[in-house]
Each structure stands twice: as C-alpha cells, then as structure tokens.
Amino acid sequence: MQIPEHIGVIPDGNRRWAQSQGLNKEDGYSYGLKPGLELFKLCQKVGVKELTYYGFTMDNTKRRNVQTEAFTQACIDAVKMLAQEDASLLVVGNTESPKFPDELLPYTTRKTFGQGGMKVNFLVNYGWHWDLGSLRQSEKSSKKALINSLKSKDISRIDLIIRWGKRRRLSGFLPAQSVYSDFYIVDEYWPSFKAEHFYAALDWYSKQDITLGG
C-alpha cells in the first residue's frame, strides 16, 4: 500500500459539533484534543514521516474573544500533549503578533521529544499571506529556491490533506506545500474522529495516480 509521507490535517467542525451537542460554540475545541492524539498514533503506526496540523490562523483571531481564547488554549494543550510523545515537533506561525501564545514560543524551533521519529508540525497564528510574504524571486524561479524562502520552509510538500467537517476547501492551509496534494474530505466533524476515517483516506490515497504536475 502506498503510504503518504506527509499528511496535512484540517480539523474543522469543532463549533458545529458543539452546537449539535447543545454546547456553546467555543466549547467544541477541547474535544479535538483526543482525536489529535489518536491520529498522531495512527500515523506513527503506519509509518507516516511527517504530520502537519492546522491549528489556528491570523484570520481566525478576528472571531469573538471567547472563541479565540478557546482555540488558542486547545492549541497550547495539543502541542504540550504531543511533546509527551516520540516526535520531532515544530510550531509555525506569526510570533510577532500578540495573538501568538507565549507558552508556545519554546516550540518554534524544531525539537526532539522522547525517542523522536515522526516530524510533527503545528500551525499557530498562521497566515497564508504571512507565509508567502517573504518570498524573493530567484534567478530561475525554481521550486526549490521558492520553497526555501517561505516562512514555513521547514514544512515539506504535502502528499495527502485530510479535512474533517465536510467543507471542500483549503482555507489558506500552506498554499505552496499543497500545490500537488490530494484532498480527502470527511463529512463528520473533527470531535467525532474515528480511526476508520483515517484508514478510508489512506485506502483512497493508495489508489491515486500521483503525477506531481508531470
């Protein structure tokens, strides 16, 4: 079976899930922590080499304070949780804004936790415009030179993007690393994560003809 080397995860639908449970919208985010760990362990098990979670964006922080505080806290908790595992962990995002949580500053250079192993990236206060904003034209506009001038240059090309919550869009997720990615959409909300979603995505991916634009 053709296993993707790098999986991108868009864990969407936390607020819609909360509402479906009769909770306040902002209460949904903390229910995404357990799914995040489960997914990490499944990726580890099948031999995925790199995993990138879409935490929150600079745009997201324009939402109501109570929501911004809730997803920020969920991201802090998620990163600390992953730091208990065997992983090579990196947080990527705009640290120059007050919206970036101080608690995550120590994670903005890649560090090995436990036995190391899978590269795990977590986008926190990320913006596609912020990421692309430092690009400089190289002599040949080569793909490699371009990728190396991204703010997110330590994140590799993504093979498979799995998005929970039914929406079929990227929502600004790593535009340069996503140019050749295959998209798999799970209709269920992220807090309703099941291992079957992941296996169905892998099964679907293994049947794709990967051409990388050739």
Added chain:
Amino acid sequence: MQIPEHIGVIPDGNRRWAQSQGLNKEDGYSYGLKPGLELFKLCQKVGVKELTYYGFTMDNTKRRNVQTEAFTQACIDAVKMLAQEDASLLVVGNTESPKFPDELLPYTTRKTFGQGGMKVNFLVNYGWHWDLGSLRQSEKSSKKALINSLKSKDISRIDLIIRWGKRRRLSGFLPAQSVYSDFYIVDEYWPSFKAEHFYAALDWYSKQDITLGG
C-alpha cells in the same frame, strides 16, 4: 441562488478519455474545445463575472513532444475561439520561454472582444513557482499587497473551482487565488462535459457556507 463570481476550471482527463476511445493520448485535447465554449456560454448565461481556464503548465511541457504540441495547439485554438465571443480576454503565463506559443502573445494584455462582458483568463505555460516568484514582502504582509505582486495579479480570487477527470487536487492552479475556493470534482473526463456537471456544481456551491477564513 448564490452564483460564484469567479469560476476556475481544471479541464482534466483528455488523455484518459482518448485512451478510453481507442485513440492516441494526444488526440484527446482537441475534443476539449467544444466543452470549453459550452462552459463559457453557460457561465455567461447565469451571470458569472470571471472565468479562468487551466490551459497548460511549464511542468506539462516536459511531456513527450507529440503531447506538448497537441495541448499547445488546443490552447491556441481555444483562445482564438473565445476571441470570437463577447469577452474581456487575458492569457497569463511565462512568455519568456520558447514553450509559450507566439500566436498567443497578442493576448497577454487584456483586450475586449465583441461586446465585452465576462472576464476570461486562460493560463498558458503557467507555473505556480513562476507566479509566486516575484512576490515581495510588504510592510504589513497584507493580502492585497501580496496579490498585487503576483505575476497573475490580473486574476481575482476564485470562488469555485470545478475539476473534471476525478482527481482531487489543485495541480499548481493559482495557489494564491485558490486559498478560499470551494472545490467541486466531476468524475467524468473533460471531453465528456455535460451542462448537468456545471449545474450540479452551481447547486452544490449555493449550499456552501462561505467564510473566507473568518
């Protein structure tokens, strides 16, 4: 009904269609012309304001010569065909390479044909790395400043991307304009285009909750 202002079209599956008909792979492209005109007229009818076709990429030209010649000719024919309609037409791509057809150089500044009307963009010898290669950091990394420094700056943000041929990926299609786009996939190959595909895509789009990252 919520009509997308700007539709991006990835007309994929020409080679697979040709093979399914017992033709040589390169014979498929010319069968994509009629669908291209039909789609244009449908967009015109429902009031779409801008339409962008993915012609061919710099990567595509690394294919066998007989194929490169065939899709280049199909793009030349398609642009000339659209120039017979009421449209404001623009070809965007890397004109500094010998792979860019001389016949299309006159279309690389936007021109009004017939009564004008819908903006129609056609990507020819396009590369996502070429497009992003001229970005410069603005003071604030604002989205607007960023978009204005793209090579494809005359192409607006895309609301809906429709891809024929079953694959669920962008394949380098306008990464900056696609960050918030909704993706609709048609399983059938592009030469098998039917008006129903377009209407199904519009129907699906009208049910989406558009947030633009907010």
